[in-house]
Amino acid sequence: MSEIVFEGVSHDFGAERVVDDVSLVLAERRIGIVGANGSGKSTLARMINGLVSPAAGRVLVDGLDVSRRAREVRRRVGFVFTNADNQIVMPTVREDVAFTLRRHKLEKADAAARVDATLERLGLTDLADRPAHRLSGGQKQLLALASVLVAEPGILVADEPTTLLDARNARLIARHFASLDQQLVVVSHQLELLEDFDRVIVMEHGRIVADDVPSIALDAYRVLIA
Ligand SMILES: Nc1ncnc2c1ncn2[C@@H]1O[C@H](COP(=O)(O)OP(=O)(O)OP(=O)(O)O)[C@@H](O)[C@H]1O
Secondary structure (H helix, E strand, O other), rough: OOOEEEEEEEEEEOEEEEEEEEEEEEEEEEEEEEEEOOOOHHHHHHOOOOOOOOOEEEEEEEEEEEOOOHHHHHHHHHEEEOOOHHHHOOEEEHHHHHHHHHOOOOOHHHHHHHHHHHHHHHHOOOOOEEEEOOOHHHHHHHHHHHHHHOOOOEEEEEEEOOOOOHHHHHHHHHHHHHHHEEEEEEEOOOOOHHOOOOEEEEEEEEEEEEEOOHHHHHHHHHHOOO
């Protein structure tokens, strides 16, 4: 399992302290992050692959300082955004998944086999030649996930991956998460998605206010927002 370490991490946007002196060691397989709107969850998640650099402190992924070794870290950390439209770049489903591997120096046949296996795994094989922009919201989320997973990152960070989905597609994504070998860090407002995770972190005003197994941390969060 990978290890993600936050050492006294703070971040400001303008005059607002968005992440406030967070220290964490994340070594569990599936970790959820919850908190009210604007509590700093996305900012914290984005620090794991260097999309945001902390103003103070350090973030380490498997011992690599994310701010200094961003390129190596990004090979280990796949990031799935809330809105899959921001992530889909190629005309068809298959091309979009294949695009991720363009710099992986794989033989053409090996790359194609990996793309096919990933499409199969996420139930996208029948949609492989469809225009990506015409997929449903749920199918787009699955495609965004496929395009990240095809690179076989050791860590998957997903920022509200089910927010735009109906209950059925949200369950589909939850099932895929349950079957992944990767270490998973998921920011979500859908608490049921995190119920069988190993650990849940609750944020408020940029600080960690609860950090426990889901049954305890989610209850603490429910009390907080009641
Ligand atoms: N790029 C940015 N520039 C300026 N302010 C930002 C930026 N990104 C986030 N913020 C601000 O930082 C604060 C924390 O935002 P963040 O997205 O981390 O919260 P969040 O907990 O993920 O919220 P939500 O649940 O609404 O997605 C918010 O007040 C937000 O407006």
